Amino acid sequence: MADLVVRDLHKTLGQAHVLRGVSMAAERGRIVALLGPSGCGKTTVLRSLAGLERPERGRIEIGGQVAFDATDGTWVPPEKRGIGFVFQSYALWPHRTVFENVAFGLRLRGAGKADIEARVGRTLQQLGLAHLRERYPDQLSGGQQQRVAICRALVYEPSVLLLDEPLSNLDAKLREEARFWIRQLILELGICAVIVTHDQGEALSVADRVLLMRSGVVVQDGSPGELYEEPADLYVAEFLGTNVLFHGTLGADGTIEGPDWRLPGTPREPLAPGQAVVGVLRAERVGLSDEPGEGRLAAEVEACLYLGDHWEYRLAHHSLKLRARGSARVAQGSRLWLSLPRAHLWLFADPARKDALRPAA
Numbered sequence: 001m002a003d004l005v006v007r008d009l010h011k012t013l014g015q016a017h018v019l020r021g022v023s024m025a026a027e028r029g030r031i032v033a034l035l036g037p038s039g040c041g042k043t044t045v046l047r048s049l050a051g052l053e054r055p056e057r058g059r060i061e062i063g064g065q066v067a068f069d070a071t072d073g074t075w076v077p078p079e080k081r082g083i084g085f086v087f088q089s090y091a092l093w094p095h096r097t098v099f100e101n102v103a104f105g106l107r108l109r110g111a112g113k114a115d116i117e118a119r120v121g122r123t124l125q126q127l128g129l130a131h132l133r134e135r136y137p138d139q140l141s142g143g144q145q146q147r148v149a150i151c152r153a154l155v156y157e158p159s160v161l162l163l164d165e166p167l168s169n170l171d172a173k174l175r176e177e178a179r180f181w182i183r184q185l186i187l188e189l190g191i192c193a194v195i196v197t198h199d200q201g202e203a204l205s206v207a208d209r210v211l212l213m214r215s216g217v218v219v220q221d222g223s224p225g226e227l228y229e230e231p232a233d234l235y236v237a238e239f240l241g242t243n244v245l246f247h248g249t250l251g252a253d254g255t256i257e258g259p260d261w262r263l264p265g266t267p268r269e270p271l272a273p274g275q276a277v278v279g280v281l282r283a284e285r286v287g288l289s290d291e292p293g294e295g296r297l298a299a300e301v302e303a304c305l306y307l308g309d310h311w312e313y314r315l316a317h318h319s320l321k322l323r324a325r326g327s328a329r330v331a332q333g334s335r336l337w338l339s340l341p342r343a344h345l346w347l348f349a350d351p352a353r354k355d356a357l358r359p360a361a
Contacts, residue, residue: 002061003028003192004049004160009058011044011216018044019055020216026160026209029190031183033207035197037239041216042196046162049194050085051078063159079109081160084153088165090145092137092152098124099133102151123155127185143174150182154189161186163195167202179205200240204228212236233269234348237280244286244323246279247350256347260318263297265345276353280346283312286324287339296337301330 002025011019018041026032034042047053049060051067054075060068062083067076092101103120111119124130127147137145146166153161166182167175183206186193197203203210204224211221212235220232231237238245246263248256252273256265265279289296299315299322311329315322315336324338 002026003063004032004194005059005061006045006049007059009045009048009055009060011041011048011053011055013044018216019048022058022213022216022218024211024218024221026192026194028192029187030208031186031193031195031206033195033197033203033210034213035200035203035210036213037198040213042198042213043164044216045213046164046194046196049081049160050083050162051076051081082156082158084156084158084161086146086149086153086161086163086166088168090137090149090169092145092148094137097134097136098129098140098148098151101137101148102155105152106155119155119157120151123151126154126189127151142170143178146170146178150185154191159192161191161193163193165196165198167197167199175202182206204240212239231268231280231346234278234280234351237268237346237348242283242323244281244283246281246320246345247353248277248279250275250277250347254347256345258318258320261320263340263345264342265347266343267347269348271347271349276350277347278350280348281340281344283323283325285341285344286322287341288313288324288326289337289339292337293339296339299336299338301332301334301336303332304330 004026006022006024009019009022022045024032034045036042044053048055055070057070062081066074067081068074093104096104099120102123103116106116106119124133127150129147129151132140132144140148167178170178179202195206207224209222210224210227211218212227213219214235220227220236227236228240246256248258250271250273251257251262254265254267255262256277256279271277292298297317299317301313302316303314305312310325310327313324313326313330315324322338330336
């Protein structure tokens with residue numbers, strides 16, 4: 001049984017329809033990521049789960065109990081929903097110690113001194129912060145402040161943990177470490193977690209399921225692998241990964257054609273010959289060779305960029321611009337031969353040129 005069930009949420013802010021029928025479910029010991037660009041509605045979903053926003057339509061169940069139902073007016077206030085919320089800014093009291101920050105909500109709920117000491121002490125120990133209990137937030141690193149914020153959310157022993165962009169204030173190295181320990185923590189505690197992020201790497205590495213949103217709608221819901229390898233449409237394909245894009249028209253045999261190039265591809269939706277299409281190919285799928293061969297495309301190296309763990313090549317084949325990755329520097333002006341696997345060159349209708357249709361060659 002799911003610990004969190006959301007059905008057909010609708011929310012308007014002024015004239016904007018921010019949520020348009022969002023549904024989802026999450027289970028104990030699993031992490032669901034709400035992924036999407038700014039303004040897509042993902043934070044509004046999280047705030048609706050927490051009781052900080054009130055949708056006009058829909059239903060929310062948390063831990064088997066109805067927290068919101070627009071049909072009968074059910075509304076459970078935030079403090080009674082059994083949720084823990086980690087804000088993007090961490091929202092720590094600067095004049096209170098680590099212990100006092102974590103204990104504050106328990107005191108507001110009238111918990112006894114002994115109970116507070118035991119629960120706060122246990123939670124700090126779990127997250128490796130027991131030795132910092134008397135420090136103030138300005139005496140902590142960004143990663144330590146993040147852990148205090150999570151401690152404060154977990155001390156209530158919530159049914160559902162909500163995290164709003166929890167890694168956005170950390171530098172790149174700390175983010176990598178935090179992704180690992182947040183996932184391990186949630187698995188070990190066996191709680192249900194929903195994380196909001198605009199960072200695809202964060203969503204793919206942390207979550208068991210990803211809901212990719214656009215304009216208040218869930219465009220695709222699935223495992224990280226499903227979204228990355230089996231995108232439902234052009235938006236999903238473009239949003240994830242580092243991609244090479246091809247703009248052309250569909251040939252009669254499933255190829256994509258430009259003014260001076262032609263490549264075999266795989267249509268991912270119903271398409272008609274002569275229709276304007278976009279081809280999407282993950283950059284890591286581009287094969288490289290120093291020699292020509294069957295099915296290989298000759299390309300000139302226009303630039304070679306060093307990105308630490310790999311080199312990125314910017315290439316040109318006539319008017320076609322491409323990107324590829326490699327492990328060594330290649331001189332500008334050099335020639336490489338590229339393998340572009342047909343199965344991974346996905347073809348979609350081009351929304352910018354819906355009326356561009358010509359007879360197939």
